[in-house]
Amino acid sequence: MALSTIGILQNLLLVYAGYTLCKVVYRVKFSPLRAFKGPLIAVSTNLYRFYYDAILQGRFLSNLEVLHQQYGSVVRIGPNALHFNSLRAYFDIYKADSSVVKDPELYAVFGFDESSIGFIDPNASLMRRELLNPFFSRRAILELEAVIQSKVDKFVNLLREYTAEKPVNAHYAFRCLTLDVIWNYCFADDFNALDAKDFTHPILVSIQTQIRSFWVLKYIPILLSTILSVPDTVFKYVSPTLFVYLESRRRYTEMVDKLLDDPSTLHDSDRATIFHHLILPQKHLKGSNQIPSRSSLIDEAIALVQAGSDTVANTCTIGIFHVLDDPFIHKKLLDELRLAWPDEELQVSLQTLEKLSYLTAVIKESLRLSTGVVTPLSRVVGPQGAIIDGHHVPAGTIVAMGATFVHKNEEIFPEPLRFWPERWIENTSLNRYLVPFSRGPRMCLGMNLSWAELYLIFANVLRKLDLTPYNTSADDFRTYRELFVPVYDGREFHLARSTNAK
Numbered sequence: 001m002a003l004s005t006i007g008i009l010q011n012l013l014l015v016y017a018g019y020t021l022c023k024v025v026y027r028v029k030f031s032p033l034r035a036f037k038g039p040l041i042a043v044s045t046n047l048y049r050f051y052y053d054a055i056l057q058g059r060f061l062s063n064l065e066v067l068h069q070q071y072g073s074v075v076r077i078g079p080n081a082l083h084f085n086s087l088r089a090y091f092d093i094y095k096a097d098s099s100v101v102k103d104p105e106l107y108a109v110f111g112f113d114e115s116s117i118g119f120i121d122p123n124a125s126l127m128r129r130e131l132l133n134p135f136f137s138r139r140a141i142l143e144l145e146a147v148i149q150s151k152v153d154k155f156v157n158l159l160r161e162y163t164a165e166k167p168v169n170a171h172y173a174f175r176c177l178t179l180d181v182i183w184n185y186c187f188a189d190d191f192n193a194l195d196a197k198d199f200t201h202p203i204l205v206s207i208q209t210q211i212r213s214f215w216v217l218k219y220i221p222i223l224l225s226t227i228l229s230v231p232d233t234v235f236k237y238v239s240p241t242l243f244v245y246l247e248s249r250r251r252y253t254e255m256v257d258k259l260l261d262d263p264s265t266l267h268d269s270d271r272a273t274i275f276h277h278l279i280l281p282q283k284h285l286k287g288s289n290q291i292p293s294r295s296s297l298i299d300e301a302i303a304l305v306q307a308g309s310d311t312v313a314n315t316c317t318i319g320i321f322h323v324l325d326d327p328f329i330h331k332k333l334l335d336e337l338r339l340a341w342p343d344e345e346l347q348v349s350l351q352t353l354e355k356l357s358y359l360t361a362v363i364k365e366s367l368r369l370s371t372g373v374v375t376p377l378s379r380v381v382g383p384q385g386a387i388i389d390g391h392h393v394p395a396g397t398i399v400a401m402g403a404t405f406v407h408k409n410e411e412i413f414p415e416p417l418r419f420w421p422e423r424w425i426e427n428t429s430l431n432r433y434l435v436p437f438s439r440g441p442r443m444c445l446g447m448n449l450s451w452a453e454l455y456l457i458f459a460n461v462l463r464k465l466d467l468t469p470y471n472t473s474a475d476d477f478r479t480y481r482e483l484f485v486p487v488y489d490g491r492e493f494h495l496a497r498s499t500n501a502k
């Protein structure tokens with residue numbers, strides 16, 4: 001009996017080994033992608049990507065740079081996946097009338113499938129964007145200026161107070177600020193992350209601790225739903241940081257439920273918010289675009305807050321570090337700010353700041369070097385196939401090109417690792433190659449909001465405070481893990497009061 005069970009197992013193993021071998025041979029020799037070259041293990045199995053994503057925790061991007069040096073402008077990075085490195089390819093993949101759709105495997109990792117970012121179906125995405133667009137228009141953002149300004153004022157005061165005593169972790173500080181802005185814009189409610197002592201809000205600390213394991217969720221999709229189905233309290237003792245994170249997810253649910261139970265609170269608010277727009281019926285929209293379901297509203301809340309906080313904060317971290325680290329850039333920017341804004345006690349308008357050419361160049365350079373989302377945004381080629389950089393790519397292939405490959409292209413941006421705002425003033429044709437917000441039908445919805453925040457944060461922090469980087473150098477930002485957003489390997493950027501400050 002025992003022998004026959006072993007025999008069955010042996011046969012099953014043999015069948016499985018045979019099947020795997022056939023699959024490998026097919027992928028290498030007969031796949032429609034066989035003309036595209038890449039490491040044998042990447043071409044034949046998903047283990048290669050798994051190793052860099054999950055075992056090395058976010059090291060695939062740095063490895064991609066090596067692969068392109070070895071294989072040229074297109075590399076086969078998986079049995080069914082290609083990564084490109086050419087400007088033409090970037091604009092072919094992320095073009096307006098794109099025949100590619102988001103790759104479901106990549107976006108499932110976030111656990112907000114029914115949201116603007118998470119929707120794979122182009123029609124669902126189009127409808128959600130139609131619903132949200134008015135809230136991200138330039139006009140809408142100008143109306144929000146006072147809210148952003150009030151959060152920035154609070155931030156500047158706190159930063160002044162904290163840095164009088166000891167250096168402050170700038171990375172957490174900017175994240176508290178951007179989290180408070182987007183939360184307020186979503187719900188007309190205060191998250192009050194800025195109130196956390198020294199800006200170390202437990203939710204942000206928890207995210208920072210958990211994020212390294214992020215890609216594991218891509219390979220074990222059931223993990224996220226399992227974690228979410230277990231009562232939060234179970235994690236209280238097993239993993240306190242995970243507990244805090246789960247608690248933060250509950251906060252979104254509670255917020256949405258509160259608004260659904262009593263939408264009249266939305267009418268009471270002195271200005272419209274994003275959830276106003278999502279929950280109250282919209283007369284101008286066609287019948288099919290109805291109020292999203294409760295689960296979709298929760299997904300949307302998580303998606304918007306996540307998309308709208310880390311990205312802006314990272315741009316501030318990179319930009320403000322580089323400005324303070326270079327006395328020439330710092331002085332030039334301060335001269336421009338002081339001329340346009342002589343009395344710092346008075347408020348400066350967003351529209352005044354937008355006209356400042358050097359400040360604008362500094363922000364562009366910060367967006368270029370921080371990139372926002374560093375993970376190559378993978379797309380699936382539609383049924384007609386696609387021509388990418390002159391290559392015919394068959395239907396169903398996963399294609400991508402990371403924005404970092406555009407932003408670090410030496411021909412477009414000489415000395416790509418140098419923070420050099422002048423490049424944007426000397427050559428305005430560079431604007432086409434600034435792609436932190438991606439391109440095409442799925443490009444960032446929050447672009448106008450981001451620019452408004454960046455103008456107000458950079459101008460107020462640098463004009464009103466005399467700060468200097470503390471125990472941080474440019475080398476601390478040289479390498480990073482790619483976990484959708486970058487997580488730098490070096491010391492975290494701290495801000496201190498400059499010794500020259502009164």
Ligand code: HEM
Binds near residue numbers: 315371438441442445
């Ligand atoms: C410097 C700041 C920002 C950068 C660099 C940035 C970058 C990006 C990128 C690269 C994408 C495309 C993602 C993809 O294809 O999967 C994206 C999408 C998106 N972003 Fe941003 N983002 C920023 C700020 C914001 C803000 C403040 C919001 C406000 C909530 C926001 C909302 C969104 C939304 C809703 C999408 C999904 C669009 C879609 O899939 O149709 N982003 N962002």
